[in-house]
Amino acid sequence: MTTYARPNTQGSLIDFAGQYENFIGGEFVPPIKGKYGEVRTPVTGQVYTSVARSTSEDVDRAVDVAWKAFPAWSRASNAERAEVLWKIAERIDEHREEIALAETWDNGKPIRETLGADIPLAADHFRYFAAAIRAQEQVSTQIDHDTVSYQFREPLGVVAQIIPWNFPILMAAWKIAPALAAGNTIVMKPASETPISLMILVERIQDLLPPGVLNIVEGKGSEIGTVLSRHSKIRKLAFTGSTEVGRDIALDAAQLLIPATLELGGKSPNIFFSDIADHDDGFYQKALEGFNLFAFNKGEVCTCPSRALVQKSIFDSFVPRAVERLGTAKQINPLDTDCQVGPQVSARQRDKILDYIRIGKQEGATVRAGGGPGELDGDLAGGYYIQPTVLEGENSMRIFQEEIFGPVLALTPFEDYDDAIRIANDTSYGLGAGVWTRNGNRAYRAGRAIQAGRVWTNCYHMYPAGAPFGGYKESGIGRETDQVILNAYQQIKGLLVSY
Ligand code: TAP
Numbered sequence: 001m002t003t004y005a006r007p008n009t010q011g012s013l014i015d016f017a018g019q020y021e022n023f024i025g026g027e028f029v030p031p032i033k034g035k036y037g038e039v040r041t042p043v044t045g046q047v048y049t050s051v052a053r054s055t056s057e058d059v060d061r062a063v064d065v066a067w068k069a070f071p072a073w074s075r076a077s078n079a080e081r082a083e084v085l086w087k088i089a090e091r092i093d094e095h096r097e098e099i100a101l102a103e104t105w106d107n108g109k110p111i112r113e114t115l116g117a118d119i120p121l122a123a124d125h126f127r128y129f130a131a132a133i134r135a136q137e138q139v140s141t142q143i144d145h146d147t148v149s150y151q152f153r154e155p156l157g158v159v160a161q162i163i164p165w166n167f168p169i170l171m172a173a174w175k176i177a178p179a180l181a182a183g184n185t186i187v188m189k190p191a192s193e194t195p196i197s198l199m200i201l202v203e204r205i206q207d208l209l210p211p212g213v214l215n216i217v218e219g220k221g222s223e224i225g226t227v228l229s230r231h232s233k234i235r236k237l238a239f240t241g242s243t244e245v246g247r248d249i250a251l252d253a254a255q256l257l258i259p260a261t262l263e264l265g266g267k268s269p270n271i272f273f274s275d276i277a278d279h280d281d282g283f284y285q286k287a288l289e290g291f292n293l294f295a296f297n298k299g300e301v302c303t304c305p306s307r308a309l310v311q312k313s314i315f316d317s318f319v320p321r322a323v324e325r326l327g328t329a330k331q332i333n334p335l336d337t338d339c340q341v342g343p344q345v346s347a348r349q350r351d352k353i354l355d356y357i358r359i360g361k362q363e364g365a366t367v368r369a370g371g372g373p374g375e376l377d378g379d380l381a382g383g384y385y386i387q388p389t390v391l392e393g394e395n396s397m398r399i400f401q402e403e404i405f406g407p408v409l410a411l412t413p414f415e416d417y418d419d420a421i422r423i424a425n426d427t428s429y430g431l432g433a434g435v436w437t438r439n440g441n442r443a444y445r446a447g448r449a450i451q452a453g454r455v456w457t458n459c460y461h462m463y464p465a466g467a468p469f470g471g472y473k474e475s476g477i478g479r480e481t482d483q484v485i486l487n488a489y490q491q492i493k494g495l496l497v498s499y
Helices: 056-075 078-094 096-107 111-135 168-181 197-208 221-229 243-256 274-278 282-299 312-326 347-362 378-382 417-425 440-449
Strands: 022-024 027-029 036-040 047-052 139-144 147-155 158-162 185-189 214-216 236-240 260-263 269-272 307-311 366-369 389-392 408-414 432-436 454-457 490-498
Touching: 022 056, 022 197, 056 147, 056 158, 056 185, 056 214, 056 221, 078 096, 078 111, 078 168, 078 197, 096 111, 096 168, 096 197, 111 168, 158 168, 158 221, 168 185, 168 197, 168 236, 185 221, 197 214, 221 243, 236 243, 243 260, 269 282, 269 417, 274 282, 274 312, 282 307, 282 312, 282 408, 282 432, 307 312, 307 417, 312 366, 312 389, 312 408, 347 389, 347 408, 408 417, 417 440, 432 440, 440 454
Parallel strands: 158 185, 158 236, 185 214, 236 260, 269 307, 269 432, 307 408, 389 408, 432 454
Antiparallel strands: 022 027, 022 214, 036 047, 139 147, 147 490, 366 389
16 A cells, blocks of 8 residues: 655655646746636645636637647648657656646545556557557549549647546547647647646646647636637537536537537446356456446546446345445545545535435435445545445436436346346436346347447446447537547548549
8 A cells, every 4th residue: 555645745746836827839828817716626625726717818829829830730740740649658657656646636536546547548548549640541542544532631720629527637638649640739628626637747748749739728617618619710629528518519519610529428327137146256246346336436437337227136135245345445545545435526516416315315215325425534524525325216216317427326126138228228328338247148239239339348447549439319429539539630631633
């Protein structure tokens, strides 16, 4: 076990500045109107720095600078751009611990997750898209003996990217890597709950990027998010966040007649078929772990397996064992490598989750585990902790239908295969799903029948580059984390030449 020293204290890997600016044109610049907002760490609830609170003038400035950088960046060869991405990956690896610590302090996610997943996955995304752009083929077709049709893939221009607070670094990597690989320049707005960790990353990579290629504007969604998403000089919108804001972004894109990729909310089912209990072996133990993965990243995951569907015949044996195991999940200082469940990102988010727990109880759900705020001592008592909670009820309840975005599991039994698929698909969302079974045929059929963009079988929460990720239904439009996303950052120029 290692406990990382808290930032701004002796021996820490990181000493935060008192104030963070915007990153525009390759340098850190103060917001034009000089406004700043406080930033709190969810670990203790205390203010630890402040950040630019930008206005429309800052957005205009970033967009203009990004357009100035576009001609040179878009004309660089794929090999040259790939080299920059590759070096960014190396730099992230080099500063892995520092960036992980910043991410944990900014967001509250346990250091074991930031060190073991978020930061290495972010680096790998840059490597993957460096390789993908090198491998992308340009097409030419012979029309007749003397005529050839050439298809060129061209970047779109300046793209706007708006990201959420639940995976600040990884969401930035998912968006920056393909957009830059394809030759676009970027204006990105991080979430105002988690504005700092990306700035730490940018500090580390700024010398690798030509000025203006990547610009970060800090501020509130309601103040500058809308300015960015309605900006007449933007050529594409990429958004991850709530379905509600996603709808507005789609309308803005329609108004501007530009493409938008949207990665939105979810209410993912995690289905446990009875054959998992045929033997009490390693597979069964893995399924018990799989049940509890709703608490990963304190449930603040768009694909959180927030509905557990357990076959009736094993319900009374499987659920108590899984819940007992959940009781051993450590909710301690997230800077401790043993911590498994960190604090929620904000007091607002914590209160929203506690409200949902109350709603579940009022609707008649039975509390099988947790059900209240986390109990931590000292200055951690000021953090936004919630006990991992299991509520048993029916799929028609609000706790089964609405995205809670916390460590709260809605649990219900099912009769047979058809019943499981019916309940799984009885949602307006379609982002992720889990299927646990020893039967390959059943796994395949369920995987095809569930209306979700990603179905994990006998595993969950794997997000490798090279596997497409995105939503069905109200969970979004488009697929990221795979080379198919390059199409969303490119347009095709056809050149028909008669020789
Ligand atoms: P959103 O409001 O959707 O925020 C996501 C991003 O959009 C943030 O950068 C936000 O900025 C910005 N934004 C907000 N309103 C905007 C607008 N009108 N125009 C343009 N940009 C805007 O999500 P949230 O408030 O952070 O969380 C609300 C709920 O969304 C959560 O409880 C959860 O259910 C869901 N959520 C889903 C995901 C994923 S990955 N699907 C991720 C995060 C949240 P500010 O941070 O400054 O508001």
